Amino acid sequence: MSNLLDTPPGNHPAVAADRAAVDNLLRCWVRETGVERPSDGVLRLDLPASGTGVEAPVLYWSPVGWHRFGPARLRTGTPASATALAALLGVEAAAGDPASVTDLTARVADSVRRVEEFVRVRAAAPEDPAGTTAFLAGEQALITGHPLHPTPKSREGLTEAETARYSPETRGGFPLHWFAADPSVVSADSSLGRTAQEVLASLAGDGIAPPPGTVLVPAHPWQARDVTGRPAVRALLDAGLLHDLGPAGPAWSPTSSVRTVYRADAPVMLKFSLGLRITNSRRENMRSELHRGLAVDRLLSAGLAGALHAAHPTFDVVRDPAWLAVDAPDTPEEHATGLDVVVRANPFGADAAVQGVCVAGLVAPRPELPGGRSWLATLVHGLAERTGRPVGEVAEEWFARYAERVVAPVLWLYARYGLGLEAHQQNTLVVLDEEGRPAGGRYRDNQGYYFSPGRSDALYGWVPGIGRDLGTYVADEVIDERLAYYVGINNLLGLAGALGSQGLADEERLLRLADRFLAGQCAEHGDRLRLAALLRDEPVLRCKANLLTRVHGMDELTGPLEAQSVYVDIANPIAEVRK
Incomplete structure (x- = not known):
């Protein structure tokens, strides 16, 4: 091929x-x-x-x-x-x-x-x-x-120098910018056995000396410069409730979202607010997202992680077990200061036995290389050469393994417990075995948890009422539409598109594999997973329209969930290939 x-x-x-x-x-x-x-x-x-x-x-x-x-x-x-x-x-x-x-x-x-x-x-x-x-x-x-x-x-809003420093594509790196806040203006929560304040202070190192009795608050350096011009932050600084300590500590690397940063030697990652408009939205944490990430972490610890591991032992959720935010008196908490941070677990340190790879990065063409071959194409060609098998056959096997080890657990969580994961390719990590084949998966993102009113009560034995107050407790029809796009069109069918457009496999054969996979999901879950039947049988699917969303000036992180993006009808390629 x-x-x-x-x-x-x-x-x-x-x-x-x-x-x-x-x-x-x-x-x-x-x-x-x-x-x-x-x-x-x-x-x-x-x-x-x-x-x-x-x-x-x-x-x-x-x-x-x-x-x-x-x-x-x-x-x-x-x-x-x-x-x-x-x-x-x-x-x-x-x-x-x-x-x-x-x-x-x-x-x-x-x-x-x-x-x-x-x-x-x-x-x-x-x-x-x-x-x-x-x-x-x-x-x-x-x-x-x-x-x-x-x-x-x-x-x-990024200058050329800032782009080089803050972008994952340039392999940028930078120390964090630190503030010290009076405890009276700090909100925080943690399930780590240590407070969020203690966890963050442990990352500061010895080169910083906060005023006695204050709380250390890290920030992305771009955000630190931006927020000092906001009236709410300026008032805190003028009142002595907030102190600007400047940059300190070792360099952190930006990940694909730009605002989440990583160090191979740190036990956690940090997800900051970043008032830049990246693609369609200003990427600032909403307080509901901070609460949602920690609530899901507690739900997993209470028993859901054990149930997930028993059913799908090679799949897991990357947790957000703590958060901290600076509040402004007499100001609504949402976006008041822009100084907040999610503490995310880092299971992918330098010595970790298992590494998760962002699916979007794995499948992306790399124009900086001769021929522009993606990482995925390199893996598939390498497997074919080592095994003496046709490239197309190897690609089909890779696709089928991915469906079973990465997509099936996401569908299982939704079918069994009414917990939907917004598992598009950038939020999904694939674990590769020594040969480069899918061996498991991980999901990460505190924005993308949906709770089904009809089925999330299966979670209440662990955490009574979980999801009702977290901002994404919405009708199954809405969740089905969102997951059909994110998990179905963007993730699973997007992988088929990547393999096909890169000349690695016959796309129609991959669609038939997807159909068989979804048929198996229908057989396993029945009426509890209408989503799988929708992806197989509906002549049209609802699909996010990124160009029209951009033209209409919509911000995907604000407003009611049902109206954050433009959706259009597209022909269902799985139903088409079954004709």
Whole structure:
């Protein structure tokens, strides 16, 4: 089977970045507006609002939407750059709102510029530094970002120097910035046997001396600079209730989310608020998320972890067992100061026997390398060479093992206990065996736990009423829609799309494997897992529309859960392949 990545988008970083962005925009438009596969191998988009059209050769047409295109051109023959294409598509989608068009175009330009720099930096040093864990390598591998997002690397507000320092793609690193707060303005909780205050103080090292009786509060250095200009924080500083101590301690590495930081020698990771608009949202912790992460940690400790391990011993949840926040008197707690931190367990230290690898990083093409081959493609080709088997056969086996070891436990939790995990590819980690095959999985993210009113009472024996006050206690129909997208379309079918678009497997054969896997889930769980039947049988699926969400200026972290993103109907590729 040929490897489509042997035809790279271009060796020059600017060309690679622009071509990746054009592909993203075209994929989004095709998916979100229902464009059908062209019969002659040329995608033609009519753009009546601007009186023109765009054409691009189809290099690969993916049943799940991971298409690949050649250079895009206007009907006049003029090459269409990513920013030009963004402006044209924005005019079509924005219904006469010029501000939306300007915003989309600016964010696409920002994303392209950053990808260009990432490719340039990584091409100069493509190999992972000595001592890098597999976990960190996976977090740093997502160079071009989500393949179905118009602005996957947009980070509004970062200078070039800050981008180099704070980005996982550049292998950035930095010491934390420390504050000291009066205990009267600190809220915290922990299930670690130590207070959050004690855990965080242990990370500060000896080079910092807080005023007596105060609480040490770490912050991301960008956030530290930003929040000192906020009235609530300024008032605390002026009143002597908060002290700015500056940077101190060893360097931490940003992970794929940018705001969660990691050290191979630390027992925990830290997830900060970060007031940057990354992709669609300002990434600041909401207090409900802090409570939710710790509540799930306590639920796991009370008995759910044991039940999960008994059913799926190679799958686990990365826990968020503590948090701390600085409050401002007479100010609502949500976003009052922006000084808060989630303490996340770090099971992937330098000496850990098991390493989890971010699935999004694993499947992402790497334009900084000759041929752009992804980590996953390297694994599959290596397995094929060592075993003397065809690449396609190895890829199909990899896919089937992934479904059973990573996706099945997520579906089991939802079917058995009504606990839904927003397990998209960036929130999902795969554990690889010595040969590079899926051996297990991990889930991480305190934003993405859903509790079913109809079935979460199965958890009440461990924690009475769990989920009712955590902000994601929503109807099964809403959870089904979200998980059908995140677990089904983004994660499982996204893996099929990655394998197919990279020339590693026949995508229709993978879809048949997915169908058989889901049929097994239906047989195991019956009516308790309507989601599996939905993914197999429904002619259309509800799918998040990242381009339309961006054009409409929606923030995916605010507002009612049901209205945080635009969703559209797409043809169900599993139902299609069964016809």
